[in-house]
Amino acid sequence: MTDPTGVTITERHEQDGIVMEILEWSRLGGMTDPAGLPLLALMRTAELPVRQLRLTLTDAAVVLEAGALQAWHGRIEVENTIPAGRLLRRMVGSALSGERLFRPRYSGTGVVLTEPLLQCLLPVGLQDETVIVDQGLFLACSGGIEVGAAVQRTGSALLFGGEGLVQTRLSGTGFAVLQSPVPDSELIKVTLKKGETMAVDGPFAVLRSGSVRFSVGKSAKTWFGTAVSGEGLMQILEGPGDVWLSPLQPVYDGFAALARTLGPDATEAAESGRRR
Structure with a gap:
């Protein structure tokens, strides 16, 4: 696969037959709808890139969040299976929590590409251990990682925790990639x-x-x-x-809430400030 000139590989790791690369598209030039031009200009001013995850497999496997795939090519097999003993438990848990029931597994030799994202991508290495991540942050992991649910079982946690009924549990040895709300530096x-x-x-x-x-x-x-x-x-x-x-997340959430309140005026004000 040949990369376009506008793509930069910002991070690259190799492990167990998998090459994980984070691609950044820093200069977007394909906008044809005039309605999107002001937002595109603001992204350029703020230097916000679009990111994409590329996984190159050599007799290896990866698991993606449902709906995260953009394309794959090569000798790749796709599975959406759950071991029989876990199916009923997963179905009940999924119905109660909204957690994904199926996450596709891609195995073989070839390349897997995720959909482009505005979120930051955060690789996390695991060595025979478990981590818990907020629901919605999981993007992909190597085939040796088991993806499951971590249920908040206490009544107070369910009612007042702010984290939802279920978070995502990642266990095993390998790597995972998260859709982080902020860059690693924050x-x-x-x-x-x-x-x-x-x-x-x-x-x-x-x-x-x-x-x-x-x-x-x-x-x-x-x-x-x-x-x-x-x-x-x-x-x-x-x-x-x-x-x-992620201590700055409330600040970004506040910006987003203000922009939704102001509507188109927020874009016009930001664009006016940029020109001054």
């Missing part, structure tokens, strides 16, 4: 010792070790103190293990 890794806790106000603990326990607790010692503190209920993460935080 993630903070915190290592918790056994019994050490961390309180987080908001859903920006995007990734954690499988050994880290998740619950929901009061921000103060009493319920009255919690009510008047302005913080409400907090996500409590208890070690041992690592937690990756």
Whole structure:
């Protein structure tokens, strides 16, 4: 496969017959609909690239999120199977949580391309371990990784955790690629010792070790103190293990909410500011 001149390979890893490459399209020149030109101009001003994941297989396998595939070529077999003993459990879990029931597995020798994305792509290496990621962040993984669901089982976590009923569990040895809400440079890794806790106000603990326990607790010692503190209920993460935080995510969410409120005026104001 020959890359166009506008594509840059920003990251490349090889493992177990798989070459994982992150492609960046930094200069988009194919817009033909005039309605999209202002947004395209803003993307160029902000230097926001479009990213794509390319996986080159040599007698290997990868698993993709359902709907993430753009194309594949070569001697590739596609499977959408679940071991028989797990089918009923997965069907029930999927119906309750909205978690994907099937994730296609691509095996053989060839190239697999995902759909282009605006999100940042974050490779994560696993060595006989488990990590938990927010629902919706999983994009792809090597065939040796088992993709499942991590259910928040406590009542307080289900009602007030802000993370949804189910997160995604990745277990095994290999690599995974996540659709990160922020670039790697804006993630903070915190290592918790056994019994050490961390309180987080908001859903920006995007990734954690499988050994880290998740619950929901009061921000103060009493319920009255919690009510008047302005913080409400907090996500409590208890070690041992690592937690990756995205502290700037609320800022970006605020920008997006403001833009939706302003509508077309937000684009016009940003474009006007760019010209000054």
